[in-house]
Amino acid sequence: MNELALLIAATLAAGTPLAIAGLGLLLNERAGVVNLGAEGMLLVSAVAGFAAAHDGGSEWFGFVAGAAGGAAVAAVFGWLVVWLNTNQYATGLAVSLFGSGFSAFVGIGYVGKQLGEQPPHRVPFLADVPFLGPALFRHHPVVYLAIALVAAAAWFLYRTRAGLLLRAIGESPQSAHALGYGVRRIRFAAVVTGGALCGIAGAYLSVVYTPLWVEGMVAGRGWIALALTVFATWRPGRILLGAYLFGGVTMLQLHLQARGVHVPSQFMAMLPYVSTIVVLAIISRNPLWIRLNMPASLGKPFFPGA
Numbered sequence: 001m002n003e004l005a006l007l008i009a010a011t012l013a014a015g016t017p018l019a020i021a022g023l024g025l026l027l028n029e030r031a032g033v034v035n036l037g038a039e040g041m042l043l044v045s046a047v048a049g050f051a052a053a054h055d056g057g058s059e060w061f062g063f064v065a066g067a068a069g070g071a072a073v074a075a076v077f078g079w080l081v082v083w084l085n086t087n088q089y090a091t092g093l094a095v096s097l098f099g100s101g102f103s104a105f106v107g108i109g110y111v112g113k114q115l116g117e118q119p120p121h122r123v124p125f126l127a128d129v130p131f132l133g134p135a136l137f138r139h140h141p142v143v144y145l146a147i148a149l150v151a152a153a154a155w156f157l158y159r160t161r162a163g164l165l166l167r168a169i170g171e172s173p174q175s176a177h178a179l180g181y182g183v184r185r186i187r188f189a190a191v192v193t194g195g196a197l198c199g200i201a202g203a204y205l206s207v208v209y210t211p212l213w214v215e216g217m218v219a220g221r222g223w224i225a226l227a228l229t230v231f232a233t234w235r236p237g238r239i240l241l242g243a244y245l246f247g248g249v250t251m252l253q254l255h256l257q258a259r260g261v262h263v264p265s266q267f268m269a270m271l272p273y274v275s276t277i278v279v280l281a282i283i284s285r286n287p288l289w290i291r292l293n294m295p296a297s298l299g300k301p302f303f304p305g306a
Contacts, residue, residue, distance in 0.1 A: 036092025040099020066203025074195020
């Protein structure tokens with residue numbers, strides 16, 4: 001029973017960065033912008049967060065720096081695709097490559113360093129409840145923040161006028177422009193907000209989850225977060241479900257290895273990525289399913305004078 005509680009706890013911890021980054025990308029795509037630069041944003045924010053936490057002496061400095069780093073890279077990406085109307089797919093790939101190289105260069109001085117041990121986090125009273133305590137109530141506050149962010153995003157998108165406008169721009173930016181709304185300004189704000197969320201996710205990886213900096217430590221999580229938006233059919237609640245599913249697959253490999261199951265470690269390590277491909281392949285078999293809730297203008301540039 002204790003092993004199951006620890007597996008659940010590890011799943012929540014592993015799924016948290018995927019949930020936060022996936023939520024940021026969902027906001028981008030709801031506004032009609034495809035962001036393939038998530039991997040690069042996560043890397044930049046991870047090294048920025050680790051450097052700030054290491055030199056500043058507080059993990060919260062790391063989260064602020066990570067969010068700022070992710071937002072800064074997203075602002076450049078947004079300026080290119082929203083104001084200059086560059087190709088969203090090509091620009092996103094360029095941002096991803098830039099983030100990989102930039103983080104490796106900036107992080108040279110931090111390779112192999114670790115942050116000091118942080119005090120354990122416990123929810124008062126609930127942390128001592130048998131089974132539920134170790135599984136659910138002994139996590140870093142950012143784990144609970146991820147759940148709160150998903151709930152807030154669902155409320156924003158489906159219960160507020162601003163959320164309705166964001167979704168309308170993702171469906172038909174020309175109609176929103178005709179009604180007098182600033183499509184470019186709103187799309188840019190969505191991209192920067194999504195970048196800040198990716199920044200928090202990247203900082204969580206280097207400040208809390210590992211906590212150290214090594215080159216390429218994001219290890220494809222940006223691409224998995226991007227796939228989560230399709231898996232979730234652009235619904236916030238399903239982002240959380242998918243993040244924990246992939247987090248569980250990641251932790252299952254370590255759990256099986258710890259129990260002495262003789263499976264090649266390379267095979268176990270590729271399970272999260274194989275499961276991503278399998279899930280996307282299954283969803284893609286039904287065109288109606290994959291188009292469910294997909295913004296009609298996703299990936300399409302907006303020209304105010306057209």
